[in-house]
Amino acid sequence: MTAKNCATNTMQDCLAEAEQRCMQRGARLTDLRRSIFEILLAARKPVKAYDIIECMRDRGQRLTPASIYRTLEFLLGHGLAHRVNALNAYVPCTGPHEEQALLLFVCSGCRGTTEIDDRVLYDAVRSRLAGLGISLRNGCIEIQGICRNCLQA
Ligand SMILES: [Zn+2]
Ligand SMILES: [Zn+2]
Structure with missing residues (x-):
């Protein structure tokens, strides 16, 4: 696990880092991309595309699902977010790694x-799965379970 973690960094640090990461890759963190990244950071829980639309509406911006998904694809592509398939939702990336591996x-x-x-x-x-003839789609391997906090509650 990596030391850098958005949970302990301030929102401003995370945004500045994201900005820098995009710049290094020749991409631009537009206002819309930044706003959606901010929503992911602020949520502290996986966020569904529908919730992002609601959030943006509260900020006075009406967006289509297509533009939300396009923006999320951008964030995924540049290693700023991960898709949680089990929840059909998104989380901001908390590590310095760029891949979805x-x-x-x-x-x-x-x-x-x-x-x-x-x-x-x-x-x-x-590679173990490949040996069984199973190929993973690109992306995170998700492991479901109960965290320590929930176990104690
Ligand atoms: Zn990550
Ligand atoms: Zn839990």
Whole structure:
């Protein structure tokens, strides 16, 4: 796991980092992309596209689902967010890694997620599955369970 974590960084730090990451990759964090990234950061839980539309409406912007999904694709493509397939929702990336090659723990209690950025483990799972004739779609390998907080509650 990586030391850098958006949960402990301020929103401003995360935004500045995202800005920089985009610049390095020759992409631009437009106002819309920045706003949606902000919504993901502020939520602290996986956010569904529909919730983003509501959030943007509260900010006075009416957006179509198509433009939301396009923007989310941008954030995924530039390693700023991850899609949580189990929840059909999105989380901001909390690590410095740029690829989607990571294990993502999803708590079925609080729906919180934790990045397990371990390339060796990821590749091991991937190649073991390949040996069984199963190929993973590109993206996170999701692991569902109960987090420590939920277990104690
Ligand atoms: Zn990440
Ligand atoms: Zn939990």
